[in-house]
Amino acid sequence: QVQLVESGGGLVKPGGSLRLSCAASGFTFNGYYMSWIRQAPGKGLEWLSYIDISGSTIYYANSVEGRFTISRDNAKNSLYLQMNNLRGDDTAVYYCARVPDDFWRGFNAFDVWGPGTLVTVS
């Protein structure tokens, strides 16, 4: 079945780094854009980053621009988020999500989500 599974979360000190992975299965990974979204404890959803199929078009939220880097390996059906210079307010559950193609603008709703991985910065 269609599935996304995040990994790589954990406890890290402020200023540290962490690399999250998202393993995709059950669908043609290189046919979809992908995104990362996070949710701080007890808070709402915050979109972080988007990458197109080839990795040539990337967007970031202002809150992570310059600190986080999204990438993908279509041969490994995997999405990544390299997080550097982590701060306390980066503590959250991090989700990867699938984004179907859209002919007109290239943007779409997030139709499949992983269960999330918890990152704690303390």
Next chain:
Amino acid sequence: DVVMTQSPDSLTVSLGERATINCKSSQSVLYNSNNKNYLAWYQQKPGQPPKVLIKWATTRESGVPDRFSGSGSATDFTLTISSLQAEDVAVYYCQQYYSPPFTFGPGTKVDIK
């Protein structure tokens, strides 16, 4: 950036009654070239990731019960649950995917009275 607001913050509705959640965007999310609103609604139950219910403002995702419906255009949108069921207790978010950053509303918590 497109700012998304939702009202109310929380909602308590009796079983079988209607629940209505409003969402407003600070800019139009209607793309005139294809006449589509780049607006989605998600449901999040405790301990679970969000699940998309509605996309393109009015298109119900496959498998979503037909008691969920979306309406609106441009900057004003509504999610309606026509007959609230116990399993609908959740937080509901609207989100624009018209342009990055793809912002979410703050969420509306729906409970049973």
